[in-house]
Amino acid sequence: MDSGIFVYREEAAASGTGLLKGRTVSVQAGLSVAGWPAEAGSLALRGFKAIEDATVARRLREQGAVLVGSTRMSELGLGLRDDGAARAVTAGLADIAMMTDLVGEARLAAADAGIIGYRPSYGLVSRYGLFGLIPSMEAIGVLSRSAADIAAVMAAVAGRDEKDFSMPEEPVPGFLDGAGQPRIRTLGWIRESVAFLERQERQAFLLALEGLAKAGLTLVETSLEEFELFRAVHQVIGSVEASSAAGKYDGVRFGYRSPAAKNWNEMYLKTRGEIFGPLVKPYLFQGAYYQFMKYGAFEKACRLRSHLIRELQRLFGQADALALPALRAGFDPREAGSVSALYDAFLFTLPASVAGLPAVCFPWDDGDPAGCRAIQLVGPRLGDAGLLALAGQAVTNKTKES
Amino acid sequence: MQYEAIVGLEIHVELNCLTKMFCDCPNRPGDEPNRNTCPVCLWLPGALPRFSREALEKAALACLALNCEIQKRSAFDQKVYYYPDLPKGYQLSQAHHPLARGGWLDIADEKGAPKRLRIRHIHMEEDVAKLIHELEGRTPVSLVDFNRAGAPLIEIVTEPDVRSPHEAMEFIRNLRTQIRYVGSSECSMETGTMRVDANISIREQGSSAMNTKVEVKNMNSIRHLGDAIAYEIERQKASLASGEAIVLHTRLWDPEKGVTLPMRGKFEGPCVPDPSVPEIVVTGEWIARMRALLPEMPALKAARFQRDYDLPRELASSLAGDRELSDYFEAVSRESVPPRTAAHWILTQYLPALKERQLSIAASPVTPGRFADVLRRLEADEINAASAREVLARLFDTDESPDAVIERGGFRQVSDAASLESLVEQVLGAHPTAMGDYRSGQAKALGFLIGQVMQASSGKANPKRVREILLSKLA
Structure with a gap:
């Protein structure tokens, strides 16, 4: 259906009134919309239909958005192998695409497609109705050509939900008027992050930052010595949480059930052996390994995570926002089929996931085909609106230049 | 080992x-x-x-x-x-x-x-x-x-x-x-x-x-x-x-x-x-607020019952061990019933009656006020213990006041000297042997005679008064 972009389309959808009046929005097949098929790209959920609306889906409709259908996704949202969300936007089938961001999927899907992809601060958007995989590091991301549309979506969906107790009580950033959001004046880049780029790539990235700074930003070089640890920390904690979160997929109450088993114990084992694909299965194995065999390593990862969060806070004392690369030459995020390839390709989007920080990727074009294609900005907690404003301004300026 | x-x-x-x-x-x-x-x-x-x-x-x-x-x-x-x-x-x-x-x-x-x-x-x-x-x-x-x-x-x-x-x-x-x-x-x-x-x-x-x-x-x-x-x-x-x-x-x-x-x-x-x-x-x-919600706990309550109501330790802890029961006891005591009487009757009569009928205190029709009415009549010698037990049993099946049950059932005890004296005379006349036994030093013959008088009164005679009258006649 639609070249593999959608798994379900709602033909009769009509627009309401509100902030998102007339805007078409797609969701992923792992975000609940009552009555829609919701298989989350997984055999484990084969034939499953959502029972109720996710809080996000309800709030989108309340503000007049037209939910046009659900897009194909990679298994349980991990990685980008089969994802259709960005293409729903580039093909003009949706103005806005909602998409889970675990390791950085929403941001790199957008970077790859030449549109804007944003991940909100953790706890700003209710996860109720999201078929999660990594509860402490997942967020519902937003993709669009327009930063203003993303801000309008956030104005509609952000804020406390009595169904998601993990959301802290804190003020919602002013997405429409920028209330309480200081302008970003200094932009930091992290020495140890660009060290992962090849020389030519590094130069292209720094050149792009200089181009971005022309709009009146001061560039600051910063240092985070343990930058490389984001990867191990995300992988250990992420796989452990995924191992627990996927525990409910056993073929008993929904989804595929192995027909070959002789008794229920065997049915569990065979079903779980057959429902997970080549990326998710080893990921769950890793998580179970840390849970059962190397619990100390998990505890250490949790301590390191706190340390890394403090380190990023320290950098926000030196710069209003941090710029990180997005895509890496030679590491296509859409092709990553193993756990290590996944973490290679998403290396630069991991810090925001680990630390629960807002981040946005937006397209960049220096006119050089070998140049930097996308820039990623990471902001302090709840600095979401400022980041989106800067991304929007950068995209507009580029459009004017060309 | x-x-x-x-x-x-x-x-x-x-x-x-x-x-x-x-x-x-x-x-x-x-x-x-x-x-x-x-x-x-x-x-x-x-x-x-x-x-x-x-x-x-x-x-x-x-x-x-x-x-x-x-x-x-x-x-x-x-x-x-x-x-x-x-x-x-x-x-x-x-x-x-x-x-x-x-x-x-x-x-x-x-x-x-x-x-x-x-x-x-x-x-x-x-x-x-x-x-x-x-x-x-x-x-x-x-x-x-x-x-x-x-x-x-x-x-x-x-x-x-x-x-x-x-x-x-x-x-x-x-x-x-x-x-x-x-x-x-x-x-x-x-x-x-x-x-x-x-x-x-x-x-x-x-x-x-x-x-x-x-x-x-x-x-x-x-x-x-x-x-x-x-x-x-x-x-x-x-x-x-x-x-x-x-x-x-x-x-x-x-x-x-x-x-x-x-x-x-x-x-x-x-x-x-x-x-x-x-x-x-x-x-x-918050913890202080939770602590303030705690009721008086059993050990403290038992100590207070011993002190304030002058109850023996055993009775006090039996009552204090159950919150509803201890509340019931205090409610009965507040209705001018001596605490020891209340405690004794609650534990030996009221609780078994509840158990027999599979009732909780909350669901029992015998409220503290109704129970106290019975016990006050008993204390005032208006009914005797046997009648009190019978009245209590009837209260489980009726909405009538204890007084109404006492009147209707004829439980009021006979205390006037003239009626009791004539009953005693009758019994002594019918049992000369017992009278002789008592006078020759067999004290337990007195119990027999009291029993006979009670029977003759269909259980309504005031046993204390019967005893007094008997003693004066036998002297």
């Missing part, structure tokens, strides 16, 4: 909250199967747990009742295991950061000496679904009832301070009294709102070694708990005597055969912090 037993208890108590621990479903596990469920307690994809404030408050009251210190920060972990009663693959429990630590309860040991048993910690957790194994025709089937999934529990873990079956039973009785008092649970082992597991090991008397322990489960009464511990101690002694080592495992108590039998090897899954239930942070103020 002389051995002593080292026993630690793990007690699961189901809190009597209105809702489950992480959703708004009714906390009524006994309803028709799978009625009280929702996406959260069925753990369907997309659902998130919402921790119940009521569960926290009831758990906190139970912790305070057991003299524990509430922790300002506690958190839920995922206890990971796979079983059909737990389809999400983990149980939410407080493995690393329990709600409360360091409590105690005082009991009386075998010799009646006071002994303090320590509580290591109390944590909250959700119950799992209930499995029902049945036959459909000849095919064995296992059914899952989710009504219990997510029901709020606390688990009380003691230090290994218990040394005998008697101490274990006393501890559990005392714990039940304390938790019932604060209203957090009924704590019934029979109906399953309290489950007690015992970890038992033995060692040479005087040694301080902690030897391999065996866990015993499946006792469904306090008596069975004592029996199972006693059996297990003897079994371990016999094992050692025959040169067998004790290995770590779990045994089930078989109440029919009165033995413990080995079950599956103990599986210890990992416990990882749960990322979706936020850390539970309480303030000192």
Whole structure:
């Protein structure tokens, strides 16, 4: 259906009134919309239909958005192998695409497609109705050509939900008027992050930052010595949480059930052996390994995570926002089929996931085909609106230049 | 060789909250199967747990009742295991950061000496679904009832301070009294709102070694708990005597055969912090507010009853051990009934009457006011004890006032001297032998004569006055 972009389309959808009046929005097949098929790209959920609306889906409709259908996704949202969300936007089938961001999927899907992809601060958007995989590091991301549309979506969906107790009580950033959001004046880049780029790539990235700074930003070089640890920390904690979160997929109450088993114990084992694909299965194995065999390593990862969060806070004392690369030459995020390839390709989007920080990727074009294609900005907690404003301004300026 | 037993208890108590621990479903596990469920307690994809404030408050009251210190920060972990009663693959429990630590309860040991048993910690957790194994025709089937999934529990873990079956039973009785008092649970082992597991090991008397322990489960009464511990101690002694080592495992108590039998090897899954239930942070103020909600607890109340109502210790603690009962006693006493009379009549007459009719105090038609009316008539010698018992029995079946029952039933006792004297004359005339016996020094003949007069009056004569009159006639 639609070249593999959608798994379900709602033909009769009509627009309401509100902030998102007339805007078409797609969701992923792992975000609940009552009555829609919701298989989350997984055999484990084969034939499953959502029972109720996710809080996000309800709030989108309340503000007049037209939910046009659900897009194909990679298994349980991990990685980008089969994802259709960005293409729903580039093909003009949706103005806005909602998409889970675990390791950085929403941001790199957008970077790859030449549109804007944003991940909100953790706890700003209710996860109720999201078929999660990594509860402490997942967020519902937003993709669009327009930063203003993303801000309008956030104005509609952000804020406390009595169904998601993990959301802290804190003020919602002013997405429409920028209330309480200081302008970003200094932009930091992290020495140890660009060290992962090849020389030519590094130069292209720094050149792009200089181009971005022309709009009146001061560039600051910063240092985070343990930058490389984001990867191990995300992988250990992420796989452990995924191992627990996927525990409910056993073929008993929904989804595929192995027909070959002789008794229920065997049915569990065979079903779980057959429902997970080549990326998710080893990921769950890793998580179970840390849970059962190397619990100390998990505890250490949790301590390191706190340390890394403090380190990023320290950098926000030196710069209003941090710029990180997005895509890496030679590491296509859409092709990553193993756990290590996944973490290679998403290396630069991991810090925001680990630390629960807002981040946005937006397209960049220096006119050089070998140049930097996308820039990623990471902001302090709840600095979401400022980041989106800067991304929007950068995209507009580029459009004017060309 | 002389051995002593080292026993630690793990007690699961189901809190009597209105809702489950992480959703708004009714906390009524006994309803028709799978009625009280929702996406959260069925753990369907997309659902998130919402921790119940009521569960926290009831758990906190139970912790305070057991003299524990509430922790300002506690958190839920995922206890990971796979079983059909737990389809999400983990149980939410407080493995690393329990709600409360360091409590105690005082009991009386075998010799009646006071002994303090320590509580290591109390944590909250959700119950799992209930499995029902049945036959459909000849095919064995296992059914899952989710009504219990997510029901709020606390688990009380003691230090290994218990040394005998008697101490274990006393501890559990005392714990039940304390938790019932604060209203957090009924704590019934029979109906399953309290489950007690015992970890038992033995060692040479005087040694301080902690030897391999065996866990015993499946006792469904306090008596069975004592029996199972006693059996297990003897079994371990016999094992050692025959040169067998004790290995770590779990045994089930078989109440029919009165033995413990080995079950599956103990599986210890990992416990990882749960990322979706936020850390539970309480303030000192909140703890103080919970403490202020505590009622006067049984030990203090018993002491007050002894002091203020001049009750003997036994009566005072019997009354104070049950909150409703002690309230009833105080209500009756307030209606100008001497406390000793009230206490005695409540324990010996009123409670058995309730039990016989399977009534609770709250549901009983004999309110403190009506009961007090009967006891005041008794104190005023308007009715005698036998009549009072009969009037009390009738009050369970009628809305009439006690006075109306006394009048209608003709229970008012005969106290006027003329009528009683003529009754006495009649009886003495009919029993000259008894009269002679008494005069020749056989004191018990007096009792016989009083009985005869009472009978002649159809039980309505005032026995005190009868005795006086008889004595004056026989003198």
